[in-house]
Amino acid sequence: MRRESEGKEQREIVKKWQCIVCGWIYDEAEGYEDDGIAPGTAWEDVPEDFVCPECGVGKEDFEMIEIG
Numbered sequence: 001m002r003r004e005s006e007g008k009e010q011r012e013i014v015k016k017w018q019c020i021v022c023g024w025i026y027d028e029a030e031g032y033e034d035d036g037i038a039p040g041t042a043w044e045d046v047p048e049d050f051v052c053p054e055c056g057v058g059k060e061d062f063e064m065i066e067i068g
Contacts, residue, residue: 017043017062022055026062 017026026032026046031039034053037046043064050059 015043016065018065019052019055019057020061020063021057022052024052024054025065 014027014029016028018024019026026043028042029039031037031041032053033039035050037050043062046059048059051057052061
C-alpha cells in the first residue's frame with residue numbers, strides 16, 4: 001500500500017521543455033504519445049534521437065521552462 005505523501009513532491013516537480021527554434025512545448029505530465037512517449041516520462045528519459053514534431057530540431061535545442 002502506497003502512502004499519499006510518498007512521491008507527492010516528485011509529482012509537483014513536473015517540467016516543461018520548450019523548443020528554442022519554434023516554441024513547441026514538451027510537457028512531462030502529458031508525454032508525447034504520437035511518438036510513443038508515455039505521460040509522466042521525464043525529459044531525461046526521452047530518447048536522444050527525439051526531434052521536435054513541429055520543426056524537426058533535436059533534443060539539444062530544447063530548454064526547460066518554469067511555470068509559475
